[in-house]
Amino acid sequence: MKIKKIFEIAGWTMALAGTTFLLAFANSEQNKTVCQAINIQLYHGNDTLINEKEILEKIKKNFGDIKGRAIHNIPFRNMEAEILKISALDQCDVFATLSGTVNIIGKERIPLLKIFNHQNISYYIDKQGVIFKTKPPYSARVLVANGNITLAPKEGSNIFHLPDSIKGVSQLKTLYHLAHYIDKDKTLKALTSQIYIDNQGEIELIPLIANQVIILGDTSNLPEKLENLLIFYKRLGNISQLDKYRTVNLKYKNQIVCTKNIIYGNKGENTQLVGNH
Numbered sequence: 350m351k352i353k354k355i356f357e358i359a360g361w362t363m364a365l366a367g368t369t370f371l372l373a374f375a376n377s378e379q380n381k382t383v384c385q386a387i388n389i390q391l392y393h394g395n396d397t398l399i400n401e402k403e404i405l406e407k408i409k410k411n412f413g414d415i416k417g418r419a420i421h422n423i424p425f426r427n428m429e430a431e432i433l434k435i436s437a438l439d440q441c442d443v444f445a446t447l448s449g450t451v452n453i454i455g456k457e458r459i460p461l462l463k464i465f466n467h468q469n470i471s472y473y474i475d476k477q478g479v480i481f482k483t484k485p486p487y488s489a490r491v492l493v494a495n496g497n498i499t500l501a502p503k504e505g506s507n508i509f510h511l512p513d514s515i516k517g518v519s520q521l522k523t524l525y526h527l528a529h530y531i532d533k534d535k536t537l538k539a540l541t542s543q544i545y546i547d548n549q550g551e552i553e554l555i556p557l558i559a560n561q562v563i564i565l566g567d568t569s570n571l572p573e574k575l576e577n578l579l580i581f582y583k584r585l586g587n588i589s590q591l592d593k594y595r596t597v598n599l600k601y602k603n604q605i606v607c608t609k610n611i612i613y614g615n616k617g618e619n620t621q622l623v624g625n626h
Contacts, residue, residue, distance in 0.1 A: 382420045385449035392456045396489040398437040403484065404453060407432060420445045428453075436481035436504040437473075462528040462544075463488075464521075465495040472501065474525055478509045492531060492538075494524050496546035496553075520546070527552065527568055530575070537575060540582075559591035566600035574599040581605050 387408075389401040408415065411431050415423055425443045432441045432453065440456040458475040465471050472482050473489060480502045483489070500517025502508065513519045524544060531537045543555035545562075554563040565574060578599055585591060598606040 382445070382447060382449045384415050384418050384420060384423060384445070384451050387416065387451050387453065389453045389455070392454075394457060394459045394489075396460070396487070398457045398460075398483045398487050398489065399435060399455075400487070403435060404432055404455070407435065415451065420449065420451075423451065434505075436479075437483050437487075439475070439477075439479075460489040460491045461532060462524060463491055463493045464498060464524070465493065466498040466501050467496070468501070470501045472504070474508065474521070474528075476529075478507045478522075478525060480504055480506050480508065492528050492541060492544065494528070494544040494546070497548050497550060498524070498546055520550075523552075523568055527565075527571070530571060534575075536579060556591075558588055559594075561591065561594050562596050564596055564598040564600060570602065573602075577603075577605055 387405070389404055391397075391399065391401070408428060408431075412424070412428060423445070425445070428443045429441050432438065432443070432455065437458055438455050439458045442454045443451065445451050458473075458477075458479065458481055460473045460481075461476045462474045463471060464474065472480055473491070474480060482504055498517070498520065500515070500521055502511065502518075502521070508518060508521045508525060511518045513522075524546075527544060531541050540556050540558060541554055542557045545553040545555060547553060552565040552567060554565055556563060563578065565571075578597065581597065582591070593609055594607045595610045596608040598608075600606075
């Protein structure tokens with residue numbers, strides 16, 4: 350038993366020595382290696398939000414030309430932090446190979462909603478609630494919200510980390526939750542092109558399939574309101590019938606109140622359609 354234990358200890362000692370040697374060799378080789386090339390790999394969602402040129406420009410501006418520089422003299426963690434200042438990026442990893450290639454792996458944010466505030470300042474909110482922007486010509490095909498929206502938070506800030514005491518924060522959180530609800534439902538996502546906030550702060554939806562305004566009011570009883578909307582559309586049966594109504598009001602419990610377009614007669618007559626709740 351003693352001999353067996355001696356062999357086990359000897360084996361572990363040799364393995365440790367071998368590992369130490371390999372690490373020392375790798376470090377020695379890395380000290381000799383210079384940057385031969387930069388390889389950038391970006392993982393996009395449905396839309397491309399940034400390009401390789403933007404990353405290369407940021408590296409050159411802050412760290413100079415790293416090609417030809419010794420690998421051990423390249424500050425990888427600082428580079429990651431600087432690259433992540435591009436707000437459309439969610440994650441970034443920078444590392445080098447023994448052959449001298451510096452790899453930059455980036456993952457873009459997944460946009461949920463594009464905001465145009467009352468000053469026409471635009472920005473995106475991603476699916477985690479983070480504010481980000483893109484540079485032309487890049488943009489994302491997502492739901493748009495505009496109108497009486499006051500806030501334009503700092504890029505990279507998360508709306509759920511901002512206190513509601515800041516004017517406009519609670520409004521952005523409401524818009525996020527509404528956009529998230531619409532995004533989860535394939536039918537609602539296909540129907541809705543825009544969210545509008547009127548001067549009274551009430552929420553309106555602009556559909557893709559008809560020339561009308563859907564008055565939501567607020568997001569209270571949201572599932573019930575939007576379910577009633579879908580029931581209303583199904584009962585009409587024909588998409589061409591939708592243009593008969595100038596407004597579809599979902600503010601009232603268990604019913605929809607519609608206002609007809611004047612060209613269809615009754616000069617704005619209200620029609621009550623009771624939901625099946």
